[in-house]
Amino acid sequence: MIKTATKQLKNVFLATLMLLGTISLTQPGIIHAAASSSIGIVNYQLLVQQHPDMAQAEATYQAAVKQAQDDFNAKSANMNDQDKKALYQQLQQGLQQKRMELLGAINDKVDAAIKEVADAKGLTIVIDKSQVVYGGQDITDDVMKKITGK
CATH class of the missing domain: 3.30.910.20 (Skp domain)
Incomplete structure (x- = not known):
């Protein structure tokens, strides 16, 4: 049973090598393109x-940051906390x-x-x-x- 599995593994390996060899012979541009990029x-x-x-x-x-700070200070003086937060977020955006x-x-x-x-x-x-x-x-x-x- 072990000999059969080993023989099958060898056959799969050989088939894979043959397939890769065939691809490299029929499609040399693919390998060359990868090597020369x-x-x-x-x-x-x-x-x-x-x-x-x-x-x-x-x-x-x-200058825009300074202007935003000045705008916030001027507009937020009489605002509640929620309005201040909204103004701050607007200026940050x-x-x-x-x-x-x-x-x-x-x-x-x-x-x-x-x-x-x-x-x-x-x-x-x-x-x-x-x-x-x-x-x-x-x-x-x-x-x-x-x-x-x-």
């Missing part, structure tokens, strides 16, 4: 933080929207620069450096040069 990596957070527009975006956001708007414009510019560099280098995939354990071509410096013009 190029992956780029970037430190996305660094690119956003050091983008030339970031200082202006941060200043604009801080406005600030979140403003932040997304400001960062969205910068993210779009960073994404465009990454795409340009990746296309120029023939890279098919670019992922964030924090997600990479090993390998990939780091293009962060090239993208930074594209963004800053230096």
Whole structure:
């Protein structure tokens, strides 16, 4: 009984090897494509933080925070706690929207620069450096040069 099971296991193993060999011979492009694909990596957070527009975006956001604080102080003086809470939440939502708007414009510019560099280098995939354990071509410096013009 053990000999029969061992013989069946050998047959399955041999059949699998033959199938894989046949696939690799008839579909060489699949294996070649996987081996030749190029992956780029970037430190996305660094690119956003050091983008030339970031200082202006941060200043604009801080001005919006100050305005929201002033609005809250002025409007909430005679409000009950529930109305104060509602006003606070409304102002917080406005600030979140403003932040997304400001960062969205910068993210779009960073994404465009990454795409340009990746296309120029023939890279098919670019992922964030924090997600990479090993390998990939780091293009962060090239993208930074594209963004800053230096």
